[in-house]
Amino acid sequence: MLQDVPGATTMDRGFLLLAAAALVLLLASFAFAALAIVLRIRNDRRARRQVRLQRRWEPAMLEILSGAAPPHAIFERVDDADALDFLEFLLEYARLLRGEERGLIQAIADPYLPRVIPALREGTAESRGHAVLILARMGMPKYAHAVASALKDPSPIVAMIAARSLFRPGHERHFPAVLEHLPRFTGWSRGFLASMLAGGGPRSAPLLRAILASDMEPPLVRAVASDALRELNDLPSVPTAVGLLEGMADRDRELVVGCLRILEQLGHQEHLPVVRPFVDSPDAVVRASGVSALAALGGEDEIPALQSKLDDTTFWVSLEAARGLMSLGEMATLERIAGSRGPWSLLAQQVLSE
Amino acid sequence: MTGGALADLGLAFLDGFNVVVIGYFVLLNGTYLWMTLLAFGALRRYALRMSSVDPDELMATAGLPPVTLIAPAYNEEPTCVESTRSLLTLRYPSYDILVVNDGSSDGTLQRMVDAFELEPAARAPVAQIGTATVRGIYRSTVHPNLWVIDKENGGKADALNTGINYCRHPLFCAMDADSLLEPEALTRIVRAFLEDATTVAAGGVIRIVNGCKVRSGIVEEVRLPRNLLARIQVLEYLRSFLSGRMGWDALDATLIISGAFGMFSRRHVVEIGGYLHDTVGEDMELVVRLHRHCRENGEKYRVAFVPDPVAWTECPEDLGVLGRQRDRWQRGLVESLWRNRVMIFNPKYGRIGMLAAPYYFFLEVLGPVIESLGYLTFVAALLLGRASTPYVLAFLAVAFALGISLSFAAVGLEELSFRRYPKMRDLATLLVMAVVENVGYRQLSIWWRLRGMISKLRGASAWGVMERKGFATDGDDP
DSSP states (O other): OGGGSTTOOHHHHHHHHHHHHHHHHHHHHHHHHHHHHHHHHHHHHHHHHHHHHHHHHHHHHHHHHTTSSOGGGGGGGOOGGGHHHHHHHHHHHHHHOOHHHHHHHHHHHGGGGGGGGGGGTSSOHHHHHHHHHHHHHHSTTTTHHHHHHGGGOSSHHHHHHHHHHHSSTTOGGGHHHHHHTGGGGTTSOHHHHHHHHHTTOGGGHHHHHHHHHOTTSOHHHHHHHHHHHHHTTOTTHHHHHHHHHHHHTTSOHHHHHHHHHHHHHHOOGGGHHHHHHHHTOSSHHHHHHHHHHHHHHOOGGGHHHHHHHTTOSSHHHHHHHHHHHHHTTOHHHHHHHHHSOSTTHHHHHHHHHO | OOHHHHHHHHHHHHHHHHHHHHHHHHHHHHHHHHHHHHHHHHHHHHHHHHTTOOHHHHHTOTTOOOEEEEEEESSOTTTHHHHHHHHHTOOOSSEEEEEEEEOOSSSHHHHHHHHHTEEEOOOOOSSOOOOSOEEEEEEESSOTTEEEEEEOOOOHHHHHHHHHHTOOSSEEEEEOTTOEEOTTHHHHHHHHHHHOTTEEEEEEEEEEOTTSEEETTEEEEOOOOSSHHHHHHHHHHHIIIIIIIHHHHHTTOOOOOOTTEEEEEHHHHHHTTSSOSSOSOHHHHHHHHHHHHHHHTTOOOEEEEEEEEEEEEOOOOSHHHHHHHHHHHHHHHHHHHHHTGGGTTOGGGHHIIIIIHHIIIIIIISHHHHHHHHHHHHHHHHHTTSSOHHHHHHHHHHHHHHHHHHHHHHHHHHHHTTOOOOSHHHHHHHHHHHHHTTTTHHHHHHHHHHHHHHHHHTTOOOOOOOOOOOSOOTTSOO
């Protein structure tokens, strides 16, 4: 357009362009400043509204929780337009309360929860996730199916919120659905997933054992299952771990380590022959787990093997060997090494002082 | 060549360079605007996402990995006790604190020994990255997770490497000894590693503690500093973290994690040999090298920026110290990119090679040179009649308006997300600072960065001294 200005030179056009840019940017800066101020005003107003609503609801809420009033006593204080804010208010209580009091919160929330259902299918992944959380905290088991349907949500975050909510005692019938989706979550940390699965309690163990034993599952999923079984102190998983170790050698490091940890925590002396080959594994991570399991299961007979591992090329193997010697009461070796000028002197001192 | 021809050549150069300056200006500010717009979306999504995650529930999760905090300390006598106390108040189920006393010449070690009842203890190194000699290792008898490693002076990178050698956990958090971490900072930053097991590094937000009310190592009340320079830096940090780093993270191209607060996978850092000793920008260099290592080995990985874990740090309040700090930052930037220049415009390195590294090299490294020469050539063009005064004034007006827009947008991002400055007066002050910084401060900043470039070319490697005032504020206990 500027090129069409009659009689304009290149310099004029450049000037006009710059002047126009300056004007646009000036307007943009006013817009950003106005945005900041409007956001501040909106946030302050929201905060004041929150305080006002809390003041209206809190006394009734405390009366209900103390048993002085029935759950429906608060309903008359909740305007229709404030329903979603009311659910947010209740969510804070639901986060803090357990048992009977959580039941009261659920009873109070119940008439308002249908408002959240549309949000499960609309908006961003984050708002869908929040809707799942509200239903999971205050709408179970009534809305368990709605939460379970979120396992199929295209967003892994939404699916994970649903999985964490469903893999809890009391929701056993949804465990298979969660486990079916487990391969979707293998991007998450192994410890986090194992902790989530262990949260299902002892009744999740048969399903986890089946996963551990299944060749059809990815090794990482089986390793997560082994960690969860160990956290659950699941004794029946020991034969599965033994069977896997006997046939596996070093094929799947994560799975081997998982099984060795099960034996370390739940195994017996009779499992020592299964563990011993892994003490000499070429993989240092497997070797360290093997040494740790050997020390946990073995007795005095294993002291020479552990002593030989003190000189391992990997620090972690030496550390596990030293800790093993300590747990078997073999202080003399450690004290001798600690008093020497050898390379593992400091390690022995450290273990002796632990 | 005749004098006339030479003059023509000079004028042609002048015109050409002015075009370069304008091109640079458009590219740089276009990138800033792009990042700011990306950051608006990313921060909004992040805030919503956080409403679905309960830190308390996460805390109760047995799956939270243990973490080692490594805090290098060199002559930190005024602040070391308070900042260590802040580390002890972190809400995290399992963590070690390794304060590495890097041969301080003041009473840092003695203050730590007295305050935390340290006693000599045995701790074997786990890795063997080369460092200066370790003189002694101490453990607190009152806080069993607090260790102090006393070593000969070797610089910050050397101290961090010493900490890494003694780190027994899969993740470590590198930080400055004078930074204050918020109690939930670790829980928040570790989420990046929980949600994506391929994460090798994550950075948090650095905010300025000057002016805030601090008690027992915890920021109790967020206030703007009284000092003008510090106020401008508050705005700069908002722009840099909420706008810049958030925007780059939205592109999955995070290249900088502040040395004041970042979490790393120990294994990966050990694999690349830890921090480099011979650079003043060891924090950025490490992240660039992590990218390079993972890309070259075909490893799936992520370097993340997380906008809500906060480390509070003291910023310089006088021009001399601030100038030296910026000089050092610029040298660090130059060194990091020059060492890894093979990545620039190299598609093998993905977005880092094609976007982030070229941006930092051509716009941030060469920026001060082009900008300062731009000022000179504009004046020359004016004097020689190659540019009209209104034209130059219009250009400066564009630069001014753009600078203000970006700063206002950063303040808007803060309001949209974290709203740490609760008073309306603070908001107004930040908006005023967005205007004020354009006159004088911005030009000084270019000069400091240019000086950093020059001193880099001369081979300087000094850090410059940062004077610490300590965290006690008006009306607080010292």
